[in-house]
Amino acid sequence: MFLHINPSNGIAIYDQIVRQVKFAVARGAIRPGNRVPSVREMARELTLNPNTVARAYQKLQSDGVLEPVRGMGLEVTSDALTHCRAERQKLIRERIHDALIEAQQSGIEGDALRQLIDQQLASVTEDGR
Amino acid sequence: MFLHINPSNGIAIYDQIVRQVKFAVARGAIRPGNRVPSVREMARELTLNPNTVARAYQKLQSDGVLEPVRGMGLEVTSDALTHCRAERQKLIRERIHDALIEAQQSGIEGDALRQLIDQQLASVTEDGR
Amino acid sequence: MFLHINPSNGIAIYDQIVRQVKFAVARGAIRPGNRVPSVREMARELTLNPNTVARAYQKLQSDGVLEPVRGMGLEVTSDALTHCRAERQKLIRERIHDALIEAQQSGIEGDALRQLIDQQLASVTEDGR
Amino acid sequence: MFLHINPSNGIAIYDQIVRQVKFAVARGAIRPGNRVPSVREMARELTLNPNTVARAYQKLQSDGVLEPVRGMGLEVTSDALTHCRAERQKLIRERIHDALIEAQQSGIEGDALRQLIDQQLASVTEDGR
DNA sequence: GTGGTCTAGACCACC
């Protein structure tokens, strides 16, 4: 699948899965009606504990992004697209907000901050990584 | 003192103290040779358990920012300023980098991302918070 | 495990654990990739409070000797062996140095000191303790 | 006076004073009947808190090394010499013993330990430091 | 007054 898990970046693994699945839906990489890989398969692909994947899927269900289809596993709900678009906006905004809040209260001056952001923005958008 | 603790933002309280003390040194709000508030005083101010503050101070010692003055408390080391300046840059850069990485791989388009950043930047720098 | 804790010899308990784990790695009793007993298990064995053991393990992590395996406990890092060998040499040398410095400035004569050392060396290496 | 205080070597300052005064008596640098500097004077010389010196003197009194002389401060007792000779032997022996115990259980081999001791012994006895 | 250590017991996220 299209998930990049980083086991040591502070964000819980299950939460990384949740966020990235939502993002995949938001950008159209997974569509309503599509099935997601089974817990076992996903766990094998990412070499994670199945419990971790199961937990992520559970959260995605309670968030209304996935729904069980009898005997067929989980598929993306019909209103997931709208939902995930909004969610994406919120998640990204929050994270940027928190980062900037800390930057600002750390005493970095406006120009330096601006410069730092441009730098990172460039480095991020250049390499596809 | 000038610390803003948020007990429920994902970052451990002791770590918030560590980061903010480093920032305070970096921006010159505390200077080498200055003493920091005692464990008990800080704990009272922030209504935290003294152990939590002690743990933060211990980390700051092992990071070379504070040093004990026997029986007199803890003071900022002479090379803390250089150290904290560099540390601040690193901490902030990392956090912004991680946020932008996620934003980019979430599929938000360049313009929308740019706009979102400007928005947050404005909202953060406006209010004196 | 093979730790001998002496709760009243001046060295903090958590530090005794730190030192002895490093020594165990240095002499090959624990190898890179091995897992150390869990916090709770070690605490039970030594009849200590789990927090005390946790503190020691935390120090060992920040010293680069142990690393967490998510949900699976702590294991010895790959470069711990080199590290601990050097560390052991340093810790032991320092302690002997300090003892001899004091002995020398206490006015004990060279021969008497030599004799005293031999005596202790014999008594220590004899009993399997 | 003839004391070398190291505020950061793990041994409490007051205890360093106690030990070194005993050593000075043992090697004849101070004799029974001699007066020791007043608390204030000693504190000034060593730039220590007078309380610290007072505490050391108190311990030395309860150990029978010093005794008050009406209005004249403290002087070395008549049986201090014998007492301190024995004490010195015990203190030094204990410290060496503890160091060797740790060295031995750290897994350093007999030859390496022997070598390390000789090394330190040489470095200590060479420079008068 | 200061920091350092330890115990006890709780809750959390994660596997």
Add this chain to the structure above:
DNA sequence: GTGGTCTAGACCACG
């Protein structure tokens, strides 16, 4: 099950 964090309260050595 694992480690991580926090609270609460105690005792100690030191200045």
